Amino acid sequence: xxxxxxxxxxxxxxxxxxxxxxxxxxxxxxxxxxxxxxxxxxxxxxxxxxxxxxxxxxxxxxxxxxxxxxxxxxxxxxxxxxxxxxxxxxxxxxxxxxxxxxxxxxxxxxxxxxxxxxxxxxxxxxxxxxxxxxxxxxxxxxxxxxxxxxxxxxxxxxxxxxxxxxxxxxxxxxxxxxxxxxxxxxxxxxxxxxxxxxxxxxxxxxxxxxxxxxxxxxxxxxxxxxxxxxxxxxxxxxxxxxxxxxxxxxxxxxxxxxxxxxxxxxxxxxxxxxx
Amino acid sequence: xxxxxxxxxxxxxxxxxxxxxxxxxxxxxxxxxxxxxxxxxxxxxxxxxxxxxxxxxxxxxxxxxxxxxxxxxxxxxxxxxxxxxxxxxxxxxxxxxxxxxxxxxxxxxxxxxxxxxxxxxxxxxxxxxxxxxxxxxxxxxxxxxxxxxxxxxxxxxxxxxxxxxxxxxxxxxxxxxxxxxxxxxxxxxxxxxxxxxxxxxxxxxxxxxxxxxxxxxxxxxxxxxxxxxxxxxxxxxxxxxxxxxxxxxxxxxxxxxxxxxxxxxxxxxxxxxxxxxxx
Numbered sequence: 001x002x003x004x005x006x007x008x009x010x011x012x013x014x015x016x017x018x019x020x021x022x023x024x025x026x027x028x029x030x031x032x033x034x035x036x037x038x039x040x041x042x043x044x045x046x047x048x049x050x051x052x053x054x055x056x057x058x059x060x061x062x063x064x065x066x067x068x069x070x071x072x073x074x075x076x077x078x079x080x081x082x083x084x085x086x087x088x089x090x091x092x093x094x095x096x097x098x099x100x101x102x103x104x105x106x107x108x109x110x111x112x113x114x115x116x117x118x119x120x121x122x123x124x125x126x127x128x129x130x131x132x133x134x135x136x137x138x139x140x141x142x143x144x145x146x147x148x149x150x151x152x153x154x155x156x157x158x159x160x161x162x163x164x165x166x167x168x169x170x171x172x173x174x175x176x177x178x179x180x181x182x183x184x185x186x187x188x189x190x191x192x193x194x195x196x197x198x199x200x201x202x203x204x205x206x207x208x209x210x211x212x213x214x215x216x217x218x219x220x221x222x223x224x225x226x227x228x229x230x231x232x233x234x235x236x237x238x239x240x241x242x243x244x245x246x247x248x249x250x251x252x253x254x255x256x257x258x259x260x261x262x263x264x265x266x267x268x269x270x271x272x273x274x275x
Numbered sequence: 276x277x278x279x280x281x282x283x284x285x286x287x288x289x290x291x292x293x294x295x296x297x298x299x300x301x302x303x304x305x306x307x308x309x310x311x312x313x314x315x316x317x318x319x320x321x322x323x324x325x326x327x328x329x330x331x332x333x334x335x336x337x338x339x340x341x342x343x344x345x346x347x348x349x350x351x352x353x354x355x356x357x358x359x360x361x362x363x364x365x366x367x368x369x370x371x372x373x374x375x376x377x378x379x380x381x382x383x384x385x386x387x388x389x390x391x392x393x394x395x396x397x398x399x400x401x402x403x404x405x406x407x408x409x410x411x412x413x414x415x416x417x418x419x420x421x422x423x424x425x426x427x428x429x430x431x432x433x434x435x436x437x438x439x440x441x442x443x444x445x446x447x448x449x450x451x452x453x454x455x456x457x458x459x460x461x462x463x464x465x466x467x468x469x470x471x472x473x474x475x476x477x478x479x480x481x482x483x484x485x486x487x488x489x490x491x492x493x494x495x496x497x498x499x500x501x502x503x504x505x506x507x508x509x510x511x512x513x514x515x516x517x518x519x520x521x522x523x524x525x526x527x528x529x530x531x532x533x534x535x536x537x538x539x540x541x542x543x544x545x546x547x548x549x550x551x552x553x554x
Contacts, residue, residue, distance in 0.1 A: 007450045007453055008385050008453055009452055009453060009454060009455065012452050012457065012511070013452050015512060016449060016452070016491055018513060019486070019491070019512055020486055020489075020491060023485060023486045024486060027288075027486075069553075096325060127340070157413075183303060267328065268327040268328045268357075269327050269328055269330075270289055270290075270325045270326070270327055270487055270488045271488045272289050272292065272486075272488055273329065274288065274289065274290055
């Protein structure tokens with residue numbers, strides 16, 4: 001498989017995603033968007049798309065650091081606010097996080113990371129109410145598929161413009177749109193603890209992960225077929241397991257059916273339902 | 276004969292019949308003023324596409340009171356538009372009507388309702404069982420709705436039955452963003468090219484734009500001419516109304532130049548099918 005298989009016509013994608021943000025908001029009766037900016041590439045790209053779709057005056061971005069967040073995150077978030085011409089907004093979640101963490105001695109890194117993601121969710125949703133805005137999500141396809149995200153944390157949002165773009169495609173689109181180099185080039189990190197990187201945690205580079213995912217998911221290949229494309233079987237099976245074990249995050253919780261019409265089973269309406 | 280067709284590449288509101296009827300009236304008046312003889316709207320243009328359980332709320336007969344304004348306008352311009360038809364059997368169908376001279380002349384029920392992957396049409400809608408071939412003042416006319424266009428056997432049969440003008444209202448979602456054009460555009464180009472080049476038909480392909488939830492429809496409506504190729508080509512993603520000219524003399528000229536229609540021998544097909552059936 002050549003790397004080109006994942007290549008996109010970025011101009012089409014940009015045009016299409018801008019229209020998606022615009023129309024999904026307007027159909028729901030909103031003009032304002034709220035975005036939690038982390039200093040990373042995904043939220044940077046979503047911010048750029050939202051600003052171009054709605055205008056800078058209609059996008060409310062906030063940087064939500066915890067005391068352990070890296071200085072680079074703040075610097076890069078700042079760069080993006082400037083790049084998009086929107087006023088700097090920061091709300092430190094250390095106080096509210098530490099109030100709970102103090103009650104949980106021995107809490108591990110994963111629980112702490114999830115807690116921070118869910119506190120940010122609580123803040124961004126409250127801010128969206130204040131601004132009469134919808135929360136625009138920043139999850140990409142790679143992390144949605146392997147479950148590298150916090151359920152009801154960073155996954156919580158009203159729409160996901162880049163949810164069908166692999167991380168390497170996110171980078172390519174960001175480059176096409178001229179986002180600041182320091183934001184594009186940085187090592188992807190959830191920044192939940194010092195020195196954390198996505199690739200360290202997932203155990204593979206995004207370049208490789210995305211090609212394996214593309215073959216498994218988009219091309220519907222078996223693990224043996226992916227293996228024959230030159231990817232180690234052990235890695236391919238590890239990726240497959242990640243997809244399987246994170247399925248619960250990608251679907252609404254099952255509802256026990258009792259009646260003739262059950263929400264999610266046979267009470268079926270589009271999200272853009274208007275009466 | 277030369278006439279003008281308007282391609283109404285619109286963005287219907289999902290489930291909002293009232294809004295969509297008003298939009299159709301405005302589009303039709305605009306086409307009328309521009310001198311068009313026929314206006315073609317996309318698939319399910321009066322109802323929206325991703326209806327799910329709204330299907331029951333928006334199903335109507337083509338002669339329903341809500342469409343009276345359009346029937347009235349059809350005294351001045353022929354109209355082909357998509358709607359959820361309430362069948363006489365009580366079943367909702369994905370249909371398109373053809374109105375002219377104040378009357379509903381024909382209703383086509385989509386025959387091939389995609390139900391796989393992102394599509395779930397058969398979950399909510401009934402299957403049409405008949406090819407639509409009917410005579411209008413524009414010549415022998417056929418309607419195929421979206422996926423119907425991708426069934427060459429049916430389109431070929433319509434050609435064999437004398438169809439010269441094929442109306443193809445569609446709601447094709449964008450996908451395949453890797454190339455200079457979308458992957459779905461290439462598929463549609465093949466279908467249009469084959470109908471015009473090999474079957475000598477004019478094809479009026481009208482695809483919608485806008486989003487129903489995450490499905491984005493790409494537009495790219497086109498008029499395919501047996502002689503001239505694609506003579507009208509609408510932009511991607513943009514709501515727009517474009518006019519095209521159909522010169523029916525192109526049909527005979529094309530069929531003389533490339534006489535596939537003259538060569539065609541349906542007896543061969545019939546024989547093959549019968550042999551197969553009996554074996």
